[in-house]
Amino acid sequence: MSERHSLFATAPRGLPDLLATELESLGLAGVHAQRGGVAFEGALADAYRACLWSRIANRVLLPIARFEADDDEGLYRGGLSIDWSQHMGPESTLAVDFTGIKAAISHSRFAAQRVKDAVVDQLRESTGARPSVDVREPDVRINVHMHRTSVTVAIDLSGDSLHKRGYRETGVAAPLKENLAAAMLYRADWPEIAAGGGGFVDPMCGSGTLAIEAAWMAADSAPGLLRTRFGFLRWRGHDDESWKNLVDEALDRQEAGLGRLPPIAAFDNDRRAVRLARANVELAGLSGRIHVERREISAASAPAGTDRGLVATNPPYGERIGEQHELLPLYLRLGETLRTRFPGWRAIVLNGAGCQIGLKPDKSWQCFNGPLECRLERFEIATESEGSRATPAEDLVNRLHKNERQLRKWLKRDNVTCYRLYDADIPEYALAVDVYGAESGRWLHVQEYEPPASVDPGKAQGRLRAALSAIPAATGVPPERMVFKVRRRQRGAEQYNRMSEQSRTPVVREGPCRLEVNLTDYLDTGLFLDHRPVRHWLGEQARGKRLLNLFCYTGAATVHAAVGGAASTTSVDLSKTYLAWLRRNLALNDRDERRHSTVHADAREWLANCQETFDLIFLDPPSFSNSKRMEGSLDVQRDHVAMIDDAMSCLSEEGTLVFSTNLRSFDLDSTLEERFAVEDRSRWSIPKDFERNRRIHRCWFIRHPA
Structure with a gap:
């Protein structure tokens, strides 16, 4: 059984050169890297050695025929020209794999079917019985490769891909082969x-x-020793003595190497x-x-x-x-x-x-x-x-410490656990750093503002790496509790699109309320920190009153009102995801959902048809939205007068509408002041941790005239 064969080992993409080096180290001859793998020469024992010892190869193929084929009939005739009785009998099972490069037959399943037909028809004609097909664990796996009209048919000596060593738990997909x-x-x-x-x-x-x-x-342990199946074990050309000698040698080497x-x-x-x-x-x-x-x-x-x-x-x-x-x-x-x-x-x-x-x-x-x-x-x-250590972002660290000192008394006095610590205070570090004091421990939510095109990308990346390396130690928060995002200009509902599936959802406290935040999966966390004063005010004013929360998002304002003793709340949003989030927030605070209704609807359309009356209304629409689930588009500058008019028609005589927007260029229509009592509360509504950025939002209290 010392007949020499031309053989081919397939390689993962980008690794033929490494496979060639490995096969040479195994003592194999005629090694030549080429597209898709490595050609080499040797007896069956050499092919077996590659199957048992190669850590890189996917498959080892033994070509048995080459022919030309212009179409499926040519492929069938070429398959018939091979004496399949040398490789299998009617009792065998088989599978055919087809690959091609600019092949004359582009449909791989059809091409594989035609070769299978040739094998089955030939054996049935000569023996009166036909082999069966088993695509998962065949006795003989046939590989057909077609380059334009040139066809190579090979016996797959490996059977299943050689990367499957046999030590991985069944059914578990691995990210790394x-x-x-x-x-x-x-x-x-x-x-x-x-x-x-x-x-x-x-x-x-x-x-x-x-x-x-x-x-x-x-x-020095052979990677194939645990495998119980190889493609050659039930192939009629198998040389069992050569295989057993290789296995015995490998076992001896493994025993010596493990020590x-x-x-x-x-x-x-x-x-x-x-x-x-x-x-x-x-x-x-x-x-x-x-x-x-x-x-x-x-x-x-x-x-x-x-x-x-x-x-x-x-x-x-x-x-x-x-x-x-x-x-x-x-x-x-x-x-x-x-x-x-x-x-x-x-x-x-x-x-x-x-x-x-x-x-x-x-x-x-x-x-x-x-x-x-x-x-x-x-x-x-x-x-x-x-000198391998990087230079720390000293200016940023000093500013973080300074801001923490300046906020410390206020945080303690007002019992604030979620706050903005840093907001692009230093132009070179265009970041927002928010601290979330969760019940499970403190987290950092860091966002990079998209730099202008004039900033050198390389320098910006270097500063960013230095900043992210320094921030955890500067704040005393473990690095694994820092979440980082890039904040780009958003339009409408884009800020609500899911970005990730990590779902880090700690529970935080804000005043008397417990709230779930999601630090990873969306651009925003479910809690707009700059609206903290408004939420507290709504909670303080809510006892015995009816609250309407429009564009309610995750309902933090609703929860404050509910905990503050509201007689009822109604929260309207177009997102089922955020309404479910609101219901979880209510459950965290043991609020009875029967008194706190959630409405899945376009808030603008729902408001225009509302026949109910409310004592407190919170209206904080997005700057712009063109969601496919709503009619037309929403533009807060264009549409705010109509929304405020509709909201005021639902407001009780002694009630208050809180209207807010984060559109920096927004101008409140002056005609509203002719019909309603309008009070600009923007300065009051900006909390201490956002005083460095007073344009974060605008806020008005709107009431019926006395």
């Missing part, structure tokens, strides 16, 4: 680091893939990830050899007794629009952790979010994690003496 993890380790020269006694750490380990691949690589494993640690802040990583480590036969622990990224550390090694990790990518900016603090914490806790180590990061970590890579490669384009970045982490 095993062969991409191995590629990361090769790019970082992990085998050489491990041989020199270096340690390994993954500070965001997820399901533990990188740590397991690192352990197997360091222990010299370097220290390997895997950390993650997610409890479920830690449980999953431990389960996978056990399935991989590495229990007691990989330390898995729940830790926040800032607490990751080198294993005891190691002063050099490799940090390898695959941070979250944030596939949703906007999440890349939210992930920036996480990437900066990663950079700070590498700088302070792993000096002298090497690091390799699969960066799919495009976020900088505050360190300069010494080398990087383009690669793909599934369909996602990523950069694989390698860092040599300098020691403290080599």
Whole structure:
């Protein structure tokens, strides 16, 4: 069975060069990287060696025929020209995979069907019986590749993709395939680091893939040893003796290698990830050899007794629009952790979010994690003496401390726990920093104002990284409790669109009320901090009265009125999401929903048809909205007179309409003062923490004439 064959190993996108290097290291001959993978030559034992030992390859193919085909009939005739009895019998099951490059037949399922028909028809004619199709676990998997009219038919010796090592829990999808993890380790020269006694750490380990691949690589453990199925095991051309010899050799090498494993640690802040990583480590036969622990990224550390090694990790990518900016603090914490806790180590990061970590890579490669384009970045982490520390944002830190001192007495006196600490006080740091004193601990909500085009993007990014690195320590809030967003100019309901699915929803206190905020999923948090005085006033005035809250959003003003003893409240909004949020807020304060109704409607249309009377009305419309769920569009400058007139027709004789807008260019129509008692309360309505930005909103009390 020493016949020589032309063979082909397929590779993940961007990795044929690495696969070629690996196959050469396995002693295989004729290795040549090309599009889609690596061609090589050898006996069946060499193909088996690639299946058992390759950490990079997806599949190993044994070509058995080549022919030309212009159409499906040509493909069928070419399939009939192959003697399939050499490869399977009627008792076998089969599956056909088809790939093509500018193929004459573009419909892959149809092309695969025609080759399958040729196999089945030939075997049925010669034996009187036909093989069955099993697309999941066939005895023989046939690979058909078509380049224009040139067709190559091969036996897939691997069967299933070789990245499936056999240690992952069934049914669990992983964000990082095993062969991409191995590629990361090769790019970082992990085998050489491990041989020199270096340690390994993954500070965001997820399901533990990188740590397991690192352990197997360091222990000289063949990645295919746990697999129970290969494509050649039920193929008629299988050389069982050669295969068993390779497995025996691999088992001997694994036993010897496991005894010299370097220290390997895997950390993650997610409890479920830690449980999953431990389960996978056990399935991989590495229990007691990989330390898995729940830790926040800032607490990751080198294993005891190691002063050099490799940090390898695959941070979250944030596939949703906007999440890349939210992930920036996480990437900066990663950079700070590498700088302070792993000096002298090497690091390799699969960066799919495009976020900088505050360190300069010494080398990087383009690669793909599934369909996602990523950069694989390698860092040599300098020691403290080599001057690796970044210059802190001293001006920003000093201003944060100053603002905190100036607000301290007011915060304590008025029992304010959610407030704006900083609002672009220094032009170079165009940020808004809000503190949310949740019942579970303090959070930071940081927003970057979109810089003007005149600002150099590189300098702006550098200042932003410095600011986000400095803010947690300056405020005494753990870095993992900082949420970051970019605030761009919004139109209408855009500010209410969902940006994320992280759902960090702590409960905060505002005066006597408990309120749920969502720090991650939307541009705003569900609580407009600048309207705090208005909400408190409504709560103080509400006892025994009827409140109408139009464009109610998450209903914080409604909750204040309800807690203040309102006889009833009616809250109107076009969003079911925010009305449900309001009902949760009412439940947090033990308010009976029967007295506090929520109305799903266009507030402007509902108001125009309202026949009820209210003692307090809060009208705070968006500046502009053209939601598909409403008739026409809403423009607060154009439409405010009509809305105020309709609201006043629903207001009791002694009642008060509170009208507010955050449109900076807004002008209240002067004719309103001819018909109603209008009082500008804008100055009063701006709380102390927003005094640096008195244009944040405008506010009027409007009443019927005496």
